[in-house]
Amino acid sequence: MPRVFNFSAGPATLPDVVLEQARDELLDWRGVGASIVELSHRGKEFMGVAAEAEADLRRLLSISDDYVVLFLAGGATTAQALVPLNLASAGQRADYVVTGHWGKTAIKQARPYVDVNIAATSEAGGFRDLPARADWQLSPDAAYVHITANETIHGVEFRDIPDVGDVPLVADFSSSIASEPLDVSKFGVIYAGAQKNLGPVGVTVVILRRNLLERAGQPRADIFDYRSHVKGESMLNTPPTWNWYLAGLVFKWMLAEGGVEEFARRNARKAAALYAAIDGSGGFYRNDVAAPVRSRMNVPFFLHDASLDKAFLAESEAAGLIGLKGHRALGGMRASIYNAMPEAGVRALIGFMDDFRKRHG
Amino acid sequence: MPRVFNFSAGPATLPDVVLEQARDELLDWRGVGASIVELSHRGKEFMGVAAEAEADLRRLLSISDDYVVLFLAGGATTAQALVPLNLASAGQRADYVVTGHWGKTAIKQARPYVDVNIAATSEAGGFRDLPARADWQLSPDAAYVHITANETIHGVEFRDIPDVGDVPLVADFSSSIASEPLDVSKFGVIYAGAQKNLGPVGVTVVILRRNLLERAGQPRADIFDYRSHVKGESMLNTPPTWNWYLAGLVFKWMLAEGGVEEFARRNARKAAALYAAIDGSGGFYRNDVAAPVRSRMNVPFFLHDASLDKAFLAESEAAGLIGLKGHRALGGMRASIYNAMPEAGVRALIGFMDDFRKRHG
Numbered sequence: 001m002p003r004v005f006n007f008s009a010g011p012a013t014l015p016d017v018v019l020e021q022a023r024d025e026l027l028d029w030r031g032v033g034a035s036i037v038e039l040s041h042r043g044k045e046f047m048g049v050a051a052e053a054e055a056d057l058r059r060l061l062s063i064s065d066d067y068v069v070l071f072l073a074g075g076a077t078t079a080q081a082l083v084p085l086n087l088a089s090a091g092q093r094a095d096y097v098v099t100g101h102w103g104k105t106a107i108k109q110a111r112p113y114v115d116v117n118i119a120a121t122s123e124a125g126g127f128r129d130l131p132a133r134a135d136w137q138l139s140p141d142a143a144y145v146h147i148t149a150n151e152t153i154h155g156v157e158f159r160d161i162p163d164v165g166d167v168p169l170v171a172d173f174s175s176s177i178a179s180e181p182l183d184v185s186k187f188g189v190i191y192a193g194a195q196k197n198l199g200p201v202g203v204t205v206v207i208l209r210r211n212l213l214e215r216a217g218q219p220r221a222d223i224f225d226y227r228s229h230v231k232g233e234s235m236l237n238t239p240p241t242w243n244w245y246l247a248g249l250v251f252k253w254m255l256a257e258g259g260v261e262e263f264a265r266r267n268a269r270k271a272a273a274l275y276a277a278i279d280g281s282g283g284f285y286r287n288d289v290a291a292p293v294r295s296r297m298n299v300p301f302f303l304h305d306a307s308l309d310k311a312f313l314a315e316s317e318a319a320g321l322i323g324l325k326g327h328r329a330l331g332g333m334r335a336s337i338y339n340a341m342p343e344a345g346v347r348a349l350i351g352f353m354d355d356f357r358k359r360h361g
Numbered sequence: 362m363p364r365v366f367n368f369s370a371g372p373a374t375l376p377d378v379v380l381e382q383a384r385d386e387l388l389d390w391r392g393v394g395a396s397i398v399e400l401s402h403r404g405k406e407f408m409g410v411a412a413e414a415e416a417d418l419r420r421l422l423s424i425s426d427d428y429v430v431l432f433l434a435g436g437a438t439t440a441q442a443l444v445p446l447n448l449a450s451a452g453q454r455a456d457y458v459v460t461g462h463w464g465k466t467a468i469k470q471a472r473p474y475v476d477v478n479i480a481a482t483s484e485a486g487g488f489r490d491l492p493a494r495a496d497w498q499l500s501p502d503a504a505y506v507h508i509t510a511n512e513t514i515h516g517v518e519f520r521d522i523p524d525v526g527d528v529p530l531v532a533d534f535s536s537s538i539a540s541e542p543l544d545v546s547k548f549g550v551i552y553a554g555a556q557k558n559l560g561p562v563g564v565t566v567v568i569l570r571r572n573l574l575e576r577a578g579q580p581r582a583d584i585f586d587y588r589s590h591v592k593g594e595s596m597l598n599t600p601p602t603w604n605w606y607l608a609g610l611v612f613k614w615m616l617a618e619g620g621v622e623e624f625a626r627r628n629a630r631k632a633a634a635l636y637a638a639i640d641g642s643g644g645f646y647r648n649d650v651a652a653p654v655r656s657r658m659n660v661p662f663f664l665h666d667a668s669l670d671k672a673f674l675a676e677s678e679a680a681g682l683i684g685l686k687g688h689r690a691l692g693g694m695r696a697s698i699y700n701a702m703p704e705a706g707v708r709a710l711i712g713f714m715d716d717f718r719k720r721h722g
Contacts (some may be wrong), residue, residue, distance in 0.1 A: 004394035009402045011602055016388070019396055023387040027380050033365035033681065035380055037561045037607075040369045040684060074435040074565065077598035081582035109582040195599055200398045202563045202601030204436065221442035221470040223435070237438035237444070238556055240563030240601060241372055246398075322396065323401060 005345035008323030009152050009298060009336040010175065010196040013345075018199075018249045034242040037242045046241055050234070052279055053248030060251055060260060061177075063184050063207060070226075071234045071244050076102075076174045078110035078206050079191035082093040083170055086226045087189070087218040088114045088143035095119040095142040095167070099158075100127045100151025101329060102172055113218060114143065129290040133162050143215075144168045144188060149293050150176035152196070153327040155287070155334070157295040161186045168212060176297050177205070178254060179339060180264035196297070197338045199247030202240045254339065263339045270295040270337045270346040277350040282358045302332035308360055309333070319352050321345075366706035369684030370513050370659060370697040371557040374706075379560075379610045395714070398603045406667065407602055411595070414609030421615055422538075424545050424568060431567040431587075432595045432605050437535045440552035440565050441470035444531055447578040447587045448550070449504035456480040456503040456528070460519075461488045461512025463533055463692060474579060475504065488515040490651040494523050504576075505529045505549060511537035512654050513557070514688040514696070516648070518656040522547045529573060537658050538566070539615060540700060541625035549573055558699045560608030563601045578714045615700065617626075624700045631698045631707040632657040638711040645718045663693035669721055670694070680713050682706075 006013040029036040032045060039045050054069050063069060072079070083106075088094055096107050098121040107116050117139050120131035138145060145164040150157040152175040161183065162169070168188025177192040184190065188209050195201035206226075214229055222228045228236050254263065275294060278285040278301050287294065287301045303309055310360040312333065316324050326332040337346055367374040390397040395405060400406050415430050424430060433440070444467075449455055455475040457468050459482040472692050479502050481492035499506060506525040511518040513536040522544065523530070529549025529669050538553040545551065547571050557564035567587075574588055577635065583589045589597050615624065636655060639646040639662050648655065648662045664670055687693040698707055 001389055001392045001394040003388065006395045008399065008404075010599060011399055011401060013399050016395065019398075023384050026384040026387065027364065027377070028362055031362045032683070033362040033367050034367045034683065035375065037380075038369065038372055038374050039366050040372060040665050041368075041562070043684075073601075074439065075598040077584045078435065078439075081584050109584055112580040112582055200603055201402070201599050202604055219473040221473055223438040223442050223470055237436040238371060238554065238562050240434075240604065242561055242603070243563055243601065274417060322393070322395065323404075 002320075004320040004322050005135060005341070005348055006323045007321065007335040007337070007341070007349070009327070009334060010193070011201045012196050012336055013249065013340045014199065015253050015340045018246065018253050021177070021216050021249055022246055026254070036245050039233055039241070041238050041241050046245075048210065049245050050158065053244060053251060056251035056255060057205065060209075060254055061182055061184055066210055067184060068208050068210055068230050070208065070229050071239060071247070072204045072206055072229060072239050073202065075201075075204055076172055076191055076193040077105060077109060079206055080106045080172070081317035082224055082226065083144065083146065083189060084110045084113040085213060085220045085224050087168065087170070087215055088218065089216065090218040091115055092143045093117055093139045093141055095138050095145040097121070097131065097136060097145065097147045098123060099130055099148055100154035101158055102108055102151055102153070102174070103148045106146055106148065106172060117142065119145065122156075126288070127151065127156060128288050130156060130293045138164060138167070142167050144170045146170045146172075148172045150297055152298050152336070153329055155289050155295040155298045155300040156293045157297070159293060161237065168209065175338075176295070178260055178263065179267050181260050193285065194243065196249050196336070199250040200243045203247055250340075251323055267296045267345060269340070270343055271299065273350060274299050274335060274337065274346055277353055281353070281357055284361050297338055298334060298336050300326055300330055300332060300334045308330070312356060313359065315356060316352055319348075321352055363681075365683050366702070366709055367684045368682065368696040368698065368702070368710070369540065370688070370695060371554070372562045373697055373699050374701045375560065375611065376614050376701045379450055379607065379614050379664075380433075382610055388427045397606050398600070400597055402599050402602050405607075410606050410609055414605060414612060415692060417609065417612035417616060418566065421612055421621060422543055422545055428545060428573055429569050429571055431569065431590050432600060432608070433565045433567055434563065434601050436562075436565055437533055437552055437554040438466060438470060440567055441467045441533070443585055443587065444505065444507065444550060445471045445474040446581045446585050448529065448531070448573060448576055449579065450577065451579040452476055453504045454478055454500045454502055454595050456499050456506040458482070458497060458506065458508045459484060460491055461515035462712055463512055463514070463535070464509045467507055467509065467533060480504065480506065483517075487649070488512065488517060489649050491517060491519065491654045499525060499528070503528050507529045507531045507533075507609050509533045511658055513697070514661070514690055515657050516650050516656040516659045516661040517654045518658070520654060529570065536699075537656070539621055539624065540658060542621050542626050555604065557607050557697070560611040561604045563604035564608055584699040611701075626701070627704060628657045628698070629650060631702065631704055632660065634711060635698065635707055637661050638714055642714070642718055645722055646714065659695060659697050661687055661691055661693060667692070668669055672721065673717060676717060677713055680709075682710055682713055686719055
């Protein structure tokens, strides 16, 4: 079957050229007679792949030497647990701004270790807007302030980096990293599961300001210790090599396509077109998020008549548009339009939506 | 280049047929028009892959319903940290039997959480033998007893499951799982990084006796809680889907080849032939491990003259035999001969070793 347009929220679509390269070298990586999946992580071949991936990500996001870059296993949820373990003393206050499902997950990982202060939450409004910075109740003695840069399920996104003074800002960037230029210097820690904009699931990027390594943190296993991972250059234990390699191919693709500046332009066009189609559907489709904070990556939308959902999903799939079912927490539909979703995919979706509306409106 | 024989300790060689299948369906998994790497972990396609992998592993190892099987991220080292967090109360006594490098790693992960009692260690003898069961100093009140079934670096292996009474036996089986039949019912927890006998790095199998879930454990993030992973069916967060899928292909291959009984026969033949070649080399090659506990999976050996090491590695690589360099902790050579290493590979290695000896002896 020809490749479809896949709007899955993550694991998500990957560039054809990346998958083609991974396919072509899966049994024989660059003439060594073995797959990159089979090679020792400490051999010169994978060490080269790993170093190139880091260099490319640093170039892509303009990450300075004040930051270390780690490639870890365990997903963003594990990263959420490592933040309090490494940045706070036991029971210390930490501020969390909750703007959707993943902010709540972050708190769940932190509560056993720190005194979680919910500095702001938009839950009462169904996470359809962001709490105004002026209303945040930050703690003067907080170990850090945690935000979720983009909420994958609710489709809300910080369009500006909030100023939290001298307290380190920690951000879950899983679903929007590398979708546009980012001023890394405004953050203490950025973490991101790779499976949306960076590549395959199974590897998590952690970008960590070096001076935070001076914090003692709290009792923890070696494998949960940032310092051990930094010392081990993300090879404290055997890392997920294939996943890291595939992310590296995605970084090279992004650089070749013009870097995050170019993806910012493409993503802005894709999101604008899709929201315009929803807003211009005369109420047939609906997105409830406040316009200034609508996510450029994840576009949840609802049909005016939920009894049409089943037909919408069946017909879109038949039209080669998959992964549109909304998260079970919200229902409805969701189109995830990360870097690897071409503009042609969004145009095809809009075309289908218009056609479906005419037939069922 | 044609495929070489890869003796890497892990990531390790995979069956050609598994890699060929993964290659052929990398861009289009069974006609859905997308890669399995790109599909939602909660979609029917991956859910089917995941369920089949579990069913196949249960069949392969005859795992009863008294046990749950988890497919987790984070490697065996993370699994080592989860054991004390879930099975012991804070500061409770736990017994560790140390028979090599990985036993020491297990202790490093456990010390922040439990009172580690080294019940036995063979470190004084350079980990060349196993401490006799009669000499173990087990604690009557231990939360569990931890062993490393096979030590990948030192090449020593438990050939019998030690009797530890009613205290749950926890075993790191990373480098020998599925290499022969195993009586799972003798264990409380078995864990194994997949990258040796089960497939690719990036997924870890945990086989857990259900009644151990009744233990309260100690304060921990949700993502470190066995019960949450069980409830979430290993999808508490986005699991490493491609790695899980590839492990599933390896399980199917193992079943098709005749299961663990057949691999036990092949592995016994491979190990016997290689040790015989070493022992029969008139001292040119040497393995220092006590014969009854020599590992069937990892065969470390030394050349009588270490100044020949460089030539041995260069010439073996030129002969299409890669990954033979010993771990940096021991030096010398190591041949890892897991399930996926064909008998022809071991014959080729023995042929090369004989030839090298004749030329340099």
